[in-house]
Amino acid sequence: MEPVLLAVTEIVSLLPPSRVQSIADRIRVSTPEVAGRTLHQLVSTPAARAALDDLVSSWKTSAISGEHLSGLLIGASHLRRHTLREGNVELVWTGPQTPFVPTRRTEQVLLDLINRAKTDIFLVSFVAFDFPTVVDALNAAISRSVDVKVLLESSASHGGSLSVDPVATMRKHVPVAALFAWTDRAAPFADGKVHAKVAVADGEIAFLTSANLTGHAMEKNMEAGVVIDGGKVPQDLRAHLEALIATKVIRKL
Incomplete structure (x- = not known):
């Protein structure tokens, strides 16, 4: 047999x-x-x-x-x-390439995710600055009625850990996006940071990466990640992020 x-x-x-x-x-x-x-x-x-x-x-x-x-x-x-x-998983790599393993770059994958979105996008990053192509893609998504949510680490003056203010940067460049922060970091998460770098569109495609929303991460740094197209992981990631809002772990700014 x-x-x-x-x-x-x-x-x-x-x-x-x-x-x-x-x-x-x-x-x-x-x-x-x-x-x-x-x-x-x-x-x-x-x-x-x-x-x-x-x-x-x-x-x-x-x-x-x-x-x-x-x-x-x-x-x-x-x-x-x-x-x-159930889902296709693909390696994503920014930095030095070799002729032996073909990969897509961080910027390519993130732009593809944003451009494919039909109903909603949720982005999470530690910092955000100098990312014009992503800004253009997010604003284009909003113009086609896609709901865009972004969770970022806060500046030190707003209870976070950064000397810069990525929330203000995002609000300036993508003014219609709904912005969120982790404001109540009770034990055992006191002094914790929004260090995740993920994106999910429509609960259908998810991107997990080491890359922040920065120009260097998109073009110059050695960054690695995976994009998961289809299956349960994108659904679970979107549901988890939305649950963080519903339970007031993260709050809209």
Whole structure:
């Protein structure tokens, strides 16, 4: 049975669900001998033809029926499609590149997240200054009625730890955004900081990064992160940030 399962896995990894369905439909009413002569008509690449040959060969030495094998193909295809919807995770890197591992830069990913947003964006950063491309993207999002929320570390004069005031900077450049601060840092979080750097759009795409909202972080620093497109993590991140507002851990300014 294991060779059949391996062959099924290879097929569904190479072909779209509609093509897997066509193969499954033909196998259901066929035999290994007949399928071996006809299935190649349904694919167009050498890799897919080789995978089909492996499937037919393993089917011949197994005791399963065409109907059983057809069900395995359809089930595996549905599982793969569901798994892909659960979320794609991609490495994000700013700084020195190599020709061996292709990555997208922090600025590219953040702008893509903002530009894709349809209903809401929540950004969290320690500091924010010298980030014109992000400013333009946020204001463009607001112009298409996207709700933009931003949580930042406060200046020392407002209960935070910074000598600069990122809240004032953000208010100046993105005046319509809803700004938030961590104002009540009771034990065990006394002297804590808003040190997270995350972004989430629509509960569908999340970006977790070492990069602040600064020009150096976008262009010059060595920064690393991951972008998660789809699945439960973006939903949970948005829900957690909104819960911090609802429970008054963070407050609108």
